[in-house]
Amino acid sequence: MGIFHPRNHRAIRTREDFAKLPRHVAIIMDGNGRWAKKHKLNVAMGHRQGVETLREIIRHTDDLRIEALTIYAFSTENWNRSREEVAALMQLILDFFRSEIDELDEKNVRILILGEKDVFPEKQRDVLIEAERRTGKNTGLTLNICLNYGGRAELVRAAKSIAQDVKDGALALADVTEQTLSDRLYTANQPDVDLMIRTSGEMRLSNFLLYQCAYAEFLFPKVLWPDFTVQDYDEALLAYGGRERRFGKRL
Ligand code: IPE
Ligand code: IPE
Ligand code: MG
Numbered sequence: 554m555g556i557f558h559p560r561n562h563r564a565i566r567t568r569e570d571f572a573k574l575p576r577h578v579a580i581i582m583d584g585n586g587r588w589a590k591k592h593k594l595n596v597a598m599g600h601r602q603g604v605e606t607l608r609e610i611i612r613h614t615d616d617l618r619i620e621a622l623t624i625y626a627f628s629t630e631n632w633n634r635s636r637e638e639v640a641a642l643m644q645l646i647l648d649f650f651r652s653e654i655d656e657l658d659e660k661n662v663r664i665l666i667l668g669e670k671d672v673f674p675e676k677q678r679d680v681l682i683e684a685e686r687r688t689g690k691n692t693g694l695t696l697n698i699c700l701n702y703g704g705r706a707e708l709v710r711a712a713k714s715i716a717q718d719v720k721d722g723a724l725a726l727a728d729v730t731e732q733t734l735s736d737r738l739y740t741a742n743q744p745d746v747d748l749m750i751r752t753s754g755e756m757r758l759s760n761f762l763l764y765q766c767a768y769a770e771f772l773f774p775k776v777l778w779p780d781f782t783v784q785d786y787d788e789a790l791l792a793y794g795g796r797e798r799r800f801g802k803r804l
Contacts, residue, residue, distance in 0.1 A: 584753030584777030
């Protein structure tokens with residue numbers, strides 16, 4: 554089974570090891586601050602270490618041929634952190650895209666940014682727009698990166714777009730369905746979230762994918778994000794496989 558993993562001498566699983574895999578995984582990468590504190594490091598180092606985890610998790614998601622991965626990288630509420638921390642995160646955004654874009658594009662990964670890009674400084678905005686443009690026609694893993702993302706803001710945006718079309722006569726009120734709404738979310742045409750993972754033991758959604766998680770299975774591993782390994786991820790995926798999804802029916 555799997556490939557030998559040098560970091561902790563445990564095997565990494567391959568697609569064949571799973572009876573059932575989610576089509577869409579969403580992750581709230583939480584615990585960078587606590588990890589930094591635990592190691593008596595600056596919070597920026599926690600975020601930096603978190604990016605290392607992210608690289609491995611993206612790679613493994615792609616190896617497993619999962620269709621979509623959505624990661625919560627920066628919420629609309631995260632602007633309320635200190636100026637230094639926000640600046641460190643802005644720098645990490647640049648570093649991440651500059652160092653990863655070639656490999657992701659080569660792997661046929663399609664990058665989408667979920668969230669309003671206009672508020673970002675110009676350099677960041679340019680890098681985000683370019684990543685989306687460059688990978689836009691790729692047909693492999695869809696990698697949704699939530700930046701300046703808020704689930705409520707996303708729903709307001711969708712509601713406004715529907716209201717505008719109704720007002721313009723392009724859409725009849727009677728034709729507004731759940732599909733109409735989901736078509737206007739950032740995740741249009743993607744499957745709903747099957748599995749939502751939040752690390753660090755916190756058990757809340759923090760304004761993440763409010764609509765798309767309607768029937769998601771939730772897992773809350775206690776491990777802090779920088780310590781989250783590919784093996785922890787495999788365990789989460791296996792746990793997902795053991796869940797009975799009823800969607801309201803009696804099985
Ligand atoms: C999550 O880690 C990363 C971002 C919000 C960008 P935190 O920074 O929230 O880590 P904790 O919750 O303080 O440990
Ligand atoms: C959610 O984590 C946002 C990201 C992981 C980017 P937070 O750490 O910001 O959420 P709260 O404040 O603990 O709910
Ligand atoms: Mg947190």
